[in-house]
Amino acid sequence: xxxxxxxxxxRSPLWTYxxxxxxxxxxxxxxxxxxxxxxxxxxxxxxxxxxxPLVNTGGLPELFVKAAPLILIxxxxxxxxxxxxxxxxxxxxxxxxxxxxxxxxLHVGEGGGWWxxxxxxxxxxxxxxxxxxxxxxxxxxxxxxxxxTSLMLTYVAQLLLLYLVTGPWKDPEGYGFPQTAMFGDxxxxxxxxxxxxxxxxxxxxLAAALAGWLILSKSLLGFQLRVFGxxxxxxxxxxxxxxxxxxxxxxxGGGLAGLAGLFEVAGPIGQLTPSISPGYGFxxxxxxxxxxxxxxxxxxxxxxxxxxxxxxxxxxxxxxxxNAVTGIFQGILLFFLLGCDVLILYRLxxxxxxxxxxxxxxxxxxxxxx
Amino acid sequence: MSPEAINFILSVITAATPLLLAATGELVTEKSGVLxxxxxxxxxxxxxxxxxxxxHSGNALxxxxxxxxxxxxxxxxxxxxxxxxxxxxxxxxLALTIFGTGLxxxxxxxxxxxxLQPLPKLSIAGLSDLPIAGPLLFHQxxxxxxxxxILGAVIWFLYRSRAGLVLRAIGDSHEAAHAIGYPVIAIRYxxxxxxxxxxxxxxxxxxxxxxxxxxENMTAGRGWIALALVVFATWRPxxxxxxxxxxxxxxxLSLYVQGLGVALPSxxxxxxxxxxxxxxxxxxxRDRIRIRLNAPACLGRPFHATG
Numbered sequence: 001x002x003x004x005x006x007x008x009x010x011r012s013p014l015w016t017y018x019x020x021x022x023x024x025x026x027x028x029x030x031x032x033x034x035x036x037x038x039x040x041x042x043x044x045x046x047x048x049x050x051x052x053p054l055v056n057t058g059g060l061p062e063l064f065v066k067a068a069p070l071i072l073i074x075x076x077x078x079x080x081x082x083x084x085x086x087x088x089x090x091x092x093x094x095x096x097x098x099x100x101x102x103x104x105x106l107h108v109g110e111g112g113g114w115w116x117x118x119x120x121x122x123x124x125x126x127x128x129x130x131x132x133x134x135x136x137x138x139x140x141x142x143x144x145x146x147x148x149t150s151l152m153l154t155y156v157a158q159l160l161l162l163y164l165v166t167g168p169w170k171d172p173e174g175y176g177f178p179q180t181a182m183f184g185d186x187x188x189x190x191x192x193x194x195x196x197x198x199x200x201x202x203x204x205x206l207a208a209a210l211a212g213w214l215i216l217s218k219s220l221l222g223f224q225l226r227v228f229g230x231x232x233x234x235x236x237x238x239x240x241x242x243x244x245x246x247x248x249x250x251x252x253g254g255g256l257a258g259l260a261g262l263f264e265v266a267g268p269i270g271q272l273t274p275s276i277s278p279g280y281g282f283x284x285x286x287x288x289x290x291x292x293x294x295x296x297x298x299x300x301x302x303x304x305x306x307x308x309x310x311x312x313x314x315x316x317x318x319x320x321x322x323n324a325v326t327g328i329f330q331g332i333l334l335f336f337l338l339g340c341d342v343l344i345l346y347r348l349x350x351x352x353x354x355x356x357x358x359x360x361x362x363x364x365x366x367x368x369x370x
Numbered sequence: 371m372s373p374e375a376i377n378f379i380l381s382v383i384t385a386a387t388p389l390l391l392a393a394t395g396e397l398v399t400e401k402s403g404v405l406x407x408x409x410x411x412x413x414x415x416x417x418x419x420x421x422x423x424x425x426h427s428g429n430a431l432x433x434x435x436x437x438x439x440x441x442x443x444x445x446x447x448x449x450x451x452x453x454x455x456x457x458x459x460x461x462x463x464l465a466l467t468i469f470g471t472g473l474x475x476x477x478x479x480x481x482x483x484x485x486l487q488p489l490p491k492l493s494i495a496g497l498s499d500l501p502i503a504g505p506l507l508f509h510q511x512x513x514x515x516x517x518x519x520i521l522g523a524v525i526w527f528l529y530r531s532r533a534g535l536v537l538r539a540i541g542d543s544h545e546a547a548h549a550i551g552y553p554v555i556a557i558r559y560x561x562x563x564x565x566x567x568x569x570x571x572x573x574x575x576x577x578x579x580x581x582x583x584x585x586e587n588m589t590a591g592r593g594w595i596a597l598a599l600v601v602f603a604t605w606r607p608x609x610x611x612x613x614x615x616x617x618x619x620x621x622x623l624s625l626y627v628q629g630l631g632v633a634l635p636s637x638x639x640x641x642x643x644x645x646x647x648x649x650x651x652x653x654x655x656r657d658r659i660r661i662r663l664n665a666p667a668c669l670g671r672p673f674h675a676t677g
Contacts, residue, residue, distance in 0.1 A: 007674075144656075148594060323475075338455070338458065342456055
């Protein structure tokens with residue numbers, strides 16, 4: 001064997017947090033290589049991708065605008081992933097939140113008062129929860145795999161949105177474009193700093209991260225989620241309800257994704273269109289892992305991935321690179337992250353065989369790596 | 371049999387073939403205990419590589435082979451993460467799909483709008499002119515024949531060959547197989563690579579035969595439906611045939627009904643295959659005991675040989 005793993009016998013605290021940093025570094029290096037292959041000067045392209053979006057005027061508020069939905073969704077997913085509940089249909093729940101909340105805004109039109117926006121928030125959360133309740137129901141009652149059901153529902157949600165904006169909800173004065181009318185003023189999300197797009201959703205995102213952290217580290221629910229992920233048998237012996245945790249994980253993730261969708265259409269977009277999300281629901285999966293499935297880590301990871309969206313846009317405008325570059329970098333980042341995470345539990349040994357020093361600490365659990 | 375009926379069956383075959391190819395590959399991967407959720411990404415990369423190769427070389431067969439090769443390369447990225455570095459298989463598979471979606475979109479930018487002749491139909495002298503059976507059985511493109519031949523070979527391999535027995539043993543108990551001395555990781559690498567090659571072929575079918583062109587995300591969730599088909603078949607390969615043709619039928623019907631100009635909104639009809647997938651998953655998974663009896667016991671679990 002040319003590459004050998006040697007168990008550390010415990011989690012390395014250094015690499016738990018070092019791994020994302022190393023993964024980011026490797027991603028940046030790889031990105032430079034890809035830029036070179038695409039015929040760009042790597043240094044200049046990396047500057048355009050990583051730095052220019054931040055130093056441009058209004059760059060920092062835009063970063064938070066893009067990070068808000070990623071953080072909202074990522075917090076919900078990180079709690080569920082801890083318990084091995086694989087909700088990968090957040091994109092669909094995001095869309096349903098936008099449809100529910102946006103639907104109210106369209107129904108009310110130009111009227112409405114102070115109550116309209118809070119009501120939209122409630123509906124947005126309910127929309128996301130309703131969509132996530134389907135995989136939860138199918139999982140708990142029929143044992144159907146939530147990965148596949150939640151993902152299939154994402155396709156259905158996209159088609160539902162397309163149906164609404166090209167059919168019943170289409171703007172009659174929209175020159176035939178597939179979009180709804182613009183929302184009325186009282187349906188728009190409050191802006192925090194004038195002249196920017198920085199909106200209330202950012203505050204909600206940070207609050208969600210804080211609440212998620214409190215749930216995870218200070219509550220019985222958080223404890224149950226963690227035990228279920230690490231030792232499902234122990235959790236069952238302790239009498240924790242597997243079905244209950246599945247429901248909570250999915251409803252929490254779905255509700256936050258729905259909230260993110262509502263903020264997106266009531267904020268930066270201001271109407272419903274077929275493309276209200278550039279894949280936030282999928283990118284949030286990477287955010288959750290990069291943030292170590294920890295709500296506070298998710299905030300940092302959300303900012304990093306938000307930068308990849310901004311950088312992709314800047315590179316598209318200034319270098320003429322296709323937008324798909326963003327997706328590639330996000331995929332590579334997750335590859336490197338998953339690869340580097342091996343260092344948390346193992347030391348890498350390169351070369352042929354060597355005599356192990358002393359008895360391996362994990363003999364008792366040989367073959368069942370965590 | 372009327373010409374309409376023959377055309378209907380031909381269309382179902384076209385819709386079912388990519389599902390059958392991808393699901394056959396994933397079934398072998400899963401039988402060895404590896405859950406690769408990256409089919410959609412591997413299919414997309416296979417589709418774009420196959421298309422680009424066929425355009426530049428003018429040789430469709432070369433395109434098909436290149437697609438299979440691309441699928442293998444993609445699957446080896448996954449295998450290195452999940453098998454060598456023991457990364458979470460669900461996350462690694464998702465990463466493969468995210469990466470493949472982006473990579474295929476980037477590579478395909480220059481090919482959007484390019485058209486190509488569909489894969490040539492292979493006729494068999496004499497037999498192809500038979501009524502009914504001729505066009506149905508003996509006038510298909512090579513990948514349709516391949517999908518059946520490979521399925522047959524996989525059934526033989528898994529249940530009649532010694533190597534297939536070892537592969538299934540590894541999927542059911544990697545510790546026992548390792549203790550006997552079988553190379554668990556190497557065989558899982560091979561099974562994963564086979565799944566990648568098949569996903570690549572499925573992608574090639576999309577971009578060279580189904581609709582000979584390239585467009586972003588052209589697989590539209592077929593990789594995920596193939597994953598569901600493996601559950602539908604409860605990991606028994608012969609049932610893949612039924613599942614793939616059932617879903618091929620649903621996919622074609624949703625196109626056909628739209629063509630009739632029915633008053634239903636087209637988006638509702640387009641969502642039928644996805645809703646049917648959910649329904650089928652529910653019907654099959656409801657029977658927990660059957661799932662537990664048939665699913666490889668080590669599916670998705672990492673293996674690290676110590677000592």
